Amino acid sequence: MDCFTRVLKKSDLILTKADAAQAKRALATKGKTCLVVVDEGGVFQCVLTKGDLKRHNVASGSIEQVYNRSPKHIVSASEEEILTQARNIFETYSSINKIPVLDAERRPISFVFTRRNNTMRNNTIDRNYDTWNDTYEWVADGDEWSVAWGSQKAQWYGALYPRIAPWLPAESVLEIAPGHGRWTEFLIPLSSKKYRGVDLLPNCADFCKRRFSEAKHASFFTNNGLTLPMIEDRSCDFVFSFDSLVHVELDVLKSYVHEVLRVLKDDGIAFIHHSNAGEYLDLYDENIPGWRAPTVTASLVKKFIEQEGGYVWLQEKINWIVDECVDCLTLFGREECYEPYFVDNELFMLEAMLTKTRINKYWSAARKF
Ligand SMILES: C[S@@+](CC[C@H](N)C(=O)[O-])C[C@H]1O[C@@H](n2cnc3c(N)ncnc32)[C@H](O)[C@@H]1O
Numbered sequence: 001m002d003c004f005t006r007v008l009k010k011s012d013l014i015l016t017k018a019d020a021a022q023a024k025r026a027l028a029t030k031g032k033t034c035l036v037v038v039d040e041g042g043v044f045q046c047v048l049t050k051g052d053l054k055r056h057n058v059a060s061g062s063i064e065q066v067y068n069r070s071p072k073h074i075v076s077a078s079e080e081e082i083l084t085q086a087r088n089i090f091e092t093y094s095s096i097n098k099i100p101v102l103d104a105e106r107r108p109i110s111f112v113f114t115r116r117n118n119t120m121r122n123n124t125i126d127r128n129y130d131t132w133n134d135t136y137e138w139v140a141d142g143d144e145w146s147v148a149w150g151s152q153k154a155q156w157y158g159a160l161y162p163r164i165a166p167w168l169p170a171e172s173v174l175e176i177a178p179g180h181g182r183w184t185e186f187l188i189p190l191s192s193k194k195y196r197g198v199d200l201l202p203n204c205a206d207f208c209k210r211r212f213s214e215a216k217h218a219s220f221f222t223n224n225g226l227t228l229p230m231i232e233d234r235s236c237d238f239v240f241s242f243d244s245l246v247h248v249e250l251d252v253l254k255s256y257v258h259e260v261l262r263v264l265k266d267d268g269i270a271f272i273h274h275s276n277a278g279e280y281l282d283l284y285d286e287n288i289p290g291w292r293a294p295t296v297t298a299s300l301v302k303k304f305i306e307q308e309g310g311y312v313w314l315q316e317k318i319n320w321i322v323d324e325c326v327d328c329l330t331l332f333g334r335e336e337c338y339e340p341y342f343v344d345n346e347l348f349m350l351e352a353m354l355t356k357t358r359i360n361k362y363w364s365a366a367r368k369f
Pocket of ligand 1: 125128129132141142143176177178179180181182183198199200201204224225226242243244245248252
């Protein structure tokens with residue numbers, strides 16, 4: 001049985017003295033099935049589920065009248081022990097699929113959960129091929145995905161370039177999954193000797209060949225969605241992928257981590273945007289907003305990088321569409337980082353909103369009619 005853990009957020013907690021209306025509002029968030037009840041010292045008391053509120057049909061008054069007073073919980077131990085205890089509980093009690101984990105002071109720290117109805121269809125390479133080749137219409141060649149930032153240019157200069165500017169320009173740049181070239185437009189002039197783009201779809205590679213035909217140092221290839229045989233070992237200074245690999249599952253990321261570390265020069269750097277939705281499967285059981293890959297988490301990607309002998313320089317988990325950090329930006333290389341950094345940035349979409357309402361105004365002013 002697959003078990004996952006997720007760090008608890010403030011919004012997962014409710015105070016014993018809260019009333020039912022407050023609990024109802026907290027549980028109204030899409031996908032939220034239960035709250036962990038704590039006293040004013042933050043000590044675990046019990047669990048309150050949507051079902052508890054429904055069964056007792058209470059609209060107001062203290063939540064004490066409804067909650068489960070002897071809920072299953074696990075007192076923190078090693079990761080392995082937590083998962084073993086959780087599996088035993090899930091196998092014994094078929095109605096339980098989520099258990100709070102407490103620290104030694106009985107303060108809730110995380111959830112361990114399982115997916116019983118595994119109805120979620122994974123984002124296989126074939127599904128990606130069909131989606132981007134047949135279903136998706138590319139109405140503005142990808143710029144339509146930049147609306148939250150106001151425009152593609154505002155997103156590049158407001159959100160992407162500030163994060164990767166330390167490594168650009170670079171002699172040799174590789175972009176994985178450029179699509180119709182939304183970021184390629186910026187990356188080609190920042191590649192002083194060579195730009196290469198590799199996409200699963202012949203349609204996308206052909207589109208980019210036409211769009212960037214004047215850039216003599218740029219070339220585009222199609223691959224099998226897993227490997228990069230056309231790129232020689234240790235030939236890239238900068239590897240980039242944004243808004244593509246969020247849709248691919250763990251097997252694909254594992255393969256790309258291996259390939260990226262193979263093609264990076266010793267002092268090269270990769271900036272890869274991928275899913276972290278695996279951390280939130282309890283919230284988004286069947287339908288993860290933005291078609292994020294459910295099997296991927298930031299920590300699994302970090303583990304693959306380290307297993308392949310690479311080093312994570314920075315991991316920034318970011319929110320996307322929803323409040324939770326269902327995505328991640330991972331910066332990694334073959335060399336060790338002087339000061340690695342790990343952060344949960346739940347303000348990424350707020351950054352987008354500020355970019356749209358401030359920085360994008362300059363791009364609008366500069367537009368020629
Ligand atoms: C949502 S589009 C984004 C394109 C571009 N990065 C952008 O932001 O405009 C996803 C792209 O990823 C490509 N893709 C999907 N799975 C892939 C894989 N396993 N390997 C390479 N490309 C892939 C698709 O063909 C498509 O071009």
